[in-house]
Amino acid sequence: MAERDADTQRRSNEPPAARPTIADVARLAGVSKGLVSFALNDRPGVSADSRERILSAAAELGWSPSVRARSLSSNRAFAIGLVIAREPGIVAADPFFPTFMAGVETELSGSGQTLVLATVTPGRQEADTYRSLALDKRVDGVILTDLRTGDERIALIDELGLAAVTLGRPDTDSPFPAVSIDDEAGVTATVDHLAQLGHRSIAHVAGPSSMLHAARRRRAFERAAGAHGIAPRVVETDFSATEGAAATRHLLGDPDDRPTAIVYSNDPMALAGLAVAQRAGLIVPRDLSITGFDNTDLAEHVYPSLTSVATDVAAWGAIAARVLLATIASEPVDNTDLPPARLVARESTSHSPHHP
């Protein structure tokens, strides 16, 4: 009798018909709330007969559990978080995040989970953001992108009791599964490609060495260049088009000691570099070969079209989400490796001018 009277809830004029609650289902099936809960989370201790009756009662009423109620009583959020800590300008220029999020979303949409997004400017604010997401359990886990060297976030998130996956393997001990793409393979393929075209002077415009994937690409470059007996030349940037352009101006500054090919660590920098070269009167690829990374949509639509390294970012997002959900469900999961990045050769690379 202590049950609330569902009908009085509905007496208001006409607004969105009140959702049925678990009590309504219990009443219709002639069982207790508790048993309904058991049946619907299919846990043992419910007879086949009751389960049947409960499920059809739920179906008849069109009942679905209230995430908010579930979230309060079971201390889960049914949401995962993505904290983006990059300068706004750099995020915007880089199609990585939208694509990645679309991939995450494909995986989430079926699961009833939602994606909570936070963009912060790097720094102290970042830790606070994780802290507040965790303190109030607004998310059950997070996807850690843009890993840094000695990334403090790993310890922080562990301490906060959140689940997580990392994009790529961190350089420190991590309790979280990693979902990785072998982008070194892409860099190696790029350098091989250029070497094969006769280039002996190849430079690399790298991202910030504090970012693990930038550092990894750089090391792969140095290794691949070394393998061809080429002295690697590297300029470090923040991944922005502006610094990509500056790095290019620097590299092309001395006409007597100018690389014949430049390997950029992302596409926006490569495009900016292309413009710098053209502005300096060089013809790409006749005078200078250029390669990008990530195979942005635009890469095939510029002139000359840009040789780049393709990674399946959307798939990365989908798999990261899947692994995270499994982790949250405390299914043990292993590190996962995606198919390696592959080179897409286009017009911006050709024979070295010194090697006709």
Next chain:
Amino acid sequence: MAERDADTQRRSNEPPAARPTIADVARLAGVSKGLVSFALNDRPGVSADSRERILSAAAELGWSPSVRARSLSSNRAFAIGLVIAREPGIVAADPFFPTFMAGVETELSGSGQTLVLATVTPGRQEADTYRSLALDKRVDGVILTDLRTGDERIALIDELGLAAVTLGRPDTDSPFPAVSIDDEAGVTATVDHLAQLGHRSIAHVAGPSSMLHAARRRRAFERAAGAHGIAPRVVETDFSATEGAAATRHLLGDPDDRPTAIVYSNDPMALAGLAVAQRAGLIVPRDLSITGFDNTDLAEHVYPSLTSVATDVAAWGAIAARVLLATIASEPVDNTDLPPARLVARESTSHSPHHP
């Protein structure tokens, strides 16, 4: 005595110290839970003395309300939603969303609210996404982007009982406040700029006419062209670089009837168009002037740099969020207009070849 014993909650080994609850605050302040709630939502009926004691008890314990509990009892979500319905490829190429979201976030971060993101491919799935966000009150309101002609989402969202703001004014009756940027001013300025440079044959590569802002830019183009006695020529696309390139090939197809300037409805298409022109042996801007829209980061880093129309997208996001939060708090708000879009002239536009 029916109060739960907070200490027994804490007996587990050492995990994240249990948060204090409102009951802890009540006990410390020597009042009832209810009064604490009243004091903290500063409602009348609490003596200055008690309020003081309650606030300092809360501060001492470092208490902050549990969003999840609040959300269940007060039927609010403390989150707003953004549903992105575009083809993944187009979203990725367009820096609009990341920038916009960063703007939203700046406004949200202080308010304890959260941004929930959903990306869907356009179509039926979209309505279901709104429906499921609303049914379970996972969000209190949504930001409606990419308005379409006769947009059915407006009625849907109204019916679902969600709050909303629209980006730009819809073409149908809408109960929601609109936050708009006058991008027509940008288009007009672009056409004026070109006309002033002597161009008499100007084409427009438009976005899909089903999208309100694309249609609006197109109409503004036609009007501005008409004002200069220029017969407007328009090709419609889906906003993708691929179709931008195709439209350009089409426009440049007949050497005898080739426009001397092309106004693109976004930057990625303009960049693709630039490449098509260059590939066809034209020199930009000598033979053909080109303009974009949105003033992407890359616009100033290509060669020739791209004349484009700048809008403050991050501010747009911040203001949209602010207006939405006010609407949710049922403060009445008016439609808001941001500073009009302005032309940023760069190298991709110059005198018409026919007008030396």
Next chain:
DNA sequence: GCCCAGGTCTAAACCGGTTTAGGCACTGTA
């Protein structure tokens, strides 16, 4: 015939807030 184990189920506590109904003390008015 007795006891224990296992399976099924219910009642009630619980998550942590908000909100309502009502109690009590004090004041002002008749």
Next chain:
DNA sequence: TACAGTGCCTAAACCGGTTTAGACCTGGGC
């Protein structure tokens, strides 16, 4: 002195689920 009104406060219901403690029934082993 009685009565209504007001200000402050508490107890308890409530939001809609999950989870625990324990009741009840049945069957098997001895």
